[in-house]
Amino acid sequence: GEVKKIGLAVPNLQADFFNQIKLGVEGYAGKLGIEVIVVDAKNDTATQVSQVQDLMTQGIDAFIYIPAGAAAAAVPTRLARAAGIPVINVDREPDGEPGDTVIYGENIVSAYQVCDHIIKKAGGKGKMVIIHGQKGTTPEVQRFEGCKRAIDENPGVELVAQQWSQQWSPDEGFQIAQNMLQANPDVTIIFGQADGLAMGAAKAVQGAGLEDKVIVGGYDGDGAALESLVKCDTPFIVTATQSTQAMGVLAVNSAIAVGHGASVPARQIPNAVLTTCADAAKFVEKHP
């Protein structure tokens, strides 16, 4: 049927990535005159299930579902199915309970590109460390997989330490990097699996007075990260900008299509774009 009201379940609006998707959905739906109801699960799956129940109570016509937590709960999809409305998954989809389509940022190739970029920049050799995101989550696992591929291609690069953060946050990035540099003073390459981690790490590098020796790569293309890249005055020099706004638009379009009975591809995977100091400015202007 006609889609007039969309429910959007977001895991955590404090993460710029999700916030950007939300802005994409809201902006595009606004143009089309579609109402959007957003709920934020604060990273808790159980909260998200409750929120989805409440969305159903409000009679939404389509459901954009970004699963919260390390697990993607199947129950929200089942609830929506029971109500007979389209389910558009973004970022992740629950095992065994796929929605009508899933839209997610490609992780492996883009992570490969970021790591390849910083390794090349360092001359194809040197000691490297990785600051992971929350252990066990899909992006954490896949970004490591991609980056590892780049490391394996360069025998001169040695991965000397890895540590996991709990919240992908800058203060964790700072602290972890500071300790890593302490334990391995001759590190030259750092990959932070998210921009927050990378920017925190860059500050730690500056604090240790190593800004001439160490380079840092990040991921996501957060607003603040892009602004920092434009200035290009820190060791943080590259990220992979996810097409978050595009994902939002794609999600709304898919919802409308499914609502009208049209078929959409099971997987839609917009690429992340490798972003360096040189091309960050255009993304600050308009986020992809």
Added chain:
Amino acid sequence: MSSVNAAPDFKKTLLSALSLRGATGPLIGLILLCLFLTIATDSFFSIRNFLNILDQITVLGIMAVGMTFVILIGGIDLAVGSVLALSMMVLGYLNVTAGMPMWGAIPLALLAAAMNGAIAGVLITEFKVPAFIATLAMMSIARGLANMITNGSQIIGFPPWFNLGAIIRYGGFLTMTVAVMLVVFVIATLFLRYRSGGRALYAVGGNPEVARLAGVNVKRTTILVYTACSALAGLAGILLAARLDSVQPSSGVAYELDAIAAVVIGGTSLSGGTGGVGGTIIGVLIIGVLRNGLNLLSVSPFVQAVVIGLVIVLAVAAETFKERSK
């Protein structure tokens, strides 16, 4: 002559039977909240939404009952959120990974949860570690253990009937999980009001030394209370696993704060010795209805945090206003 009060009237007896004394302020608050939401939204006042709310408060409700016991004896338990996660992961590991049938996995998951409380209880009674710190440590430890079971990943693949218990509304009304919560409410209320073991909790919370001199085994009582609270958190975890049809070690973060808030909103005093399950149920409902209502009103998540904070304060301060106006 300093005359003594008049005959206790009927209202008092009723409130007291439901152990709601000290919680009339919150009860009025709950009613006002429901009235407001009924007027402000189309969708709040409906059987289906009420059933949803019941579903949504199951986990908090069961944890809050255990927390009521702990707070009644003057303690606090910060570990329940982590214990919930541990119980879920043990269940998932045993049932899905190790292939143990549910009738074996559920008791063992509860046991794993209960152990945490027993350890906290021993730390508190034998090693004189303050409850806040003992359970803070257990919170960290239980979370770490829950994560270690699968190295941080989730487990899915429970038998189909398990999830159905949380979804099918028997008689069009009660899911299995809600039924379990109601049973816990009834048993806990009866225990606290009418069993001598329950009354002993009030004595211990009121003054542990007086209770000890009156022949209560205060240490054993304390350990049992923390064990029960953890076991209930474990039970809540199992119901949550049924609801989500999956388990993950990051579940239940900060749930302890919700549980404590619900208990205190319900009139149980953090200094111990006064309160009861009746009030806690109201506290749980206030939090549940509020969350549901804010979602139905499509309030921005950031504003929600502010509103929830304000309501918690108002609900607790209401008792003071009531006292003053007397």
Added chain:
Amino acid sequence: MSSVNAAPDFKKTLLSALSLRGATGPLIGLILLCLFLTIATDSFFSIRNFLNILDQITVLGIMAVGMTFVILIGGIDLAVGSVLALSMMVLGYLNVTAGMPMWGAIPLALLAAAMNGAIAGVLITEFKVPAFIATLAMMSIARGLANMITNGSQIIGFPPWFNLGAIIRYGGFLTMTVAVMLVVFVIATLFLRYRSGGRALYAVGGNPEVARLAGVNVKRTTILVYTACSALAGLAGILLAARLDSVQPSSGVAYELDAIAAVVIGGTSLSGGTGGVGGTIIGVLIIGVLRNGLNLLSVSPFVQAVVIGLVIVLAVAAETFKERSK
């Protein structure tokens, strides 16, 4: 005849001057921990790593001082983590977004932080809301407000000198942020030991009614203590902003638990009336060294959680062992 002083030995005087009595257990623990890490890792025992640790504990250290005051009067403050975030966002908004110079933005950020404490203090004293609940509510409210300022996103673009203050080691030794922390430590220690206002905190914590009967204005003292604690959390937020050269509303989640743990590990009793800043510094160092060491040892975060929990319990239970062996 037991004269005024029965020959005070030197050790006692020293410990007492540093207000370390009741914290000798943790002090020994800290030393053992350092010894272990020196042996187990190459990189732990070096000036540079110690300076790093000082850097890393700045935020926790300053928050823990405020928390010491609060716990000394028998209270608790769960809002400090959120207040830190609020102060950061106010600073970022005023300085970067609104273009106000730092000398205006910093005091206003501190003021915004302090207001939270003042409100919590009024709720506690005037509306008889238990401290746990009042500050739990403020935690939710402050977090919501911090998020509302930028709708959840971070702010970057502080003037360059701001970040340099956290990076440049003046005299090869002290960054500005560490210097601020040390000044806070010294002032707080002197205040608690030698000012009558500081001694009054001990009286209020020991028994508020006794303090009141002795003429202490307990309500005012309480409000001021919560205000000071929040202001210090705000100060910690400003230092964190300098260090990260950016602000984001999700900073400081669960920092309150670290601060409370540090204070209690340092021998300040949660029931109020005993303890001091000296012990708190040791508590902060234990947590800081432990985190640093676990990272240097590349321990997995899940195992870290378990180890941290165990150390907290051991540090606090150590006092009991010491008492028993006497």
Added chain:
Amino acid sequence: MTSRSDAPILTLQGIRKSFGMTEVLHGIDLEIHAGEVVALLGENGAGKSTVSNIISGTILPSAGKMTWQGANFAPATPREAIDAGVAMIHQELLLLPHLSIAENIFVGRYPMKGAVVDRKQMEERAHSGLERLGLEISPRRKVEGLSTANQQLIEIAKALTLNANLLILDEPTAALGGEETSLLFEQIDQLRREGVGIIYISHRLEEIKKIADRIIVMRDGSKVREFDTANLPVRTIVESMVGRPLEQMFPTLAVPRDEVVLEVDSLSAPDGSFSDVSFTVRKGEIFGIAGLVGAGRTELVRAIAGADSIKSGNILLGGAGAIPHSPKDAINNGIVLVPEDRKQHGLVLKHSIQENVAYANMDSVTKSGWVVGSLVREFARKNIEKFGVKGKGFQSANEMSGGNQQKVVIAKWLARNPRVVLLDEPTRGIDVGARSSIYEIIHALAASGVAVVVVSSDLEEILGVSNRILVMAAGLQAGILDHAEADDVSVMELATS
């Protein structure tokens, strides 16, 4: 002996006070002059403490007017009263256990040297204040762990160092022995000579004659009599307090039976607070334990009741070994203890009287483990009525006057029909009328075959009620005296040996 001047320093006019719906003071008028000691007497719950609390700014009156040194006086906080020169020692001990004695004495008004607290001066002044009361103890010591008597002396020192013009002493001697009491009286005398007005509250009427210049008697919240001299027969005072003539204080002693109920055999405490104590108590016997403050009597009876652990020795009950490992053990064996400190150890103050009674009598108010509300109410009503407690079962314990609380504690324990009853200072803070009824209860208990042990610092009491008296000195057993051979002199001789 009085140096009283004519204009009163303090007047009260029509002071009323209500707690909730209940009015407990019905218009009190009174006047205090400089340099006089006025005894404020009355039964438990008469309102003595309430009046004192109003004068000292601790609580606010509901109606009425006060003047202080000619001007209007309405202290809203204790601080205002203290600043005006009115100090009070409260009936209940109010000390900070974790702080040093010196800090306790000077809390809220520390001597300063410049911007910092002058510890040295503080300790010196505390030391001299304590010395005046005969307490030789380092002012740096923590209050925690001091005996009740010493804590009471610290309270008094606190008030003495305030340099007040009006001092209210609410039962200062309830926890003190004879020697401390006379030192206190010297201090009071000194203050009187310096022109300080003193309100003195006590249930020990023999003290009144020694120290007071005037007597004011209260009953049920009203002032009923004023005597311009304290030189009156005790009987006259008592009759005006209770409003009826009072019979003999101590009933005649019954002869105990031969059967030994409780046998204590060379009992010692792990901390040495008592050691090698042996005695037997027969069926129907009242066995007194006397001694100076700090002699270890409290620890001894606590150990027998299973509240503290025992290092060595034996406790036999009806011939069988019965060392209790917990209070529960002792209670199951029929040994109960009425503790010395009712607020800390006797009652859950914020709970109702009936709850408090029920805690110690769970089996009497339950049916197969289920608590029956009507049983709780009925059981409590019956038992507190027996002791003439002023109050109803559903009232919370902290609304009752100290004396009535004490009666509730006794009631809850005697309701168990024990074999051995240990009473530690059973009449502390209890008025004369109630006291004689408690003695009657003790005798009735003995007559019914219970072995009764009474610990008391009140010599007259211990001589009046006991068949035999064990005297302790510094934790050791100094001797056991028979009723016939015991008198003040013989007991005190042993106590100081």
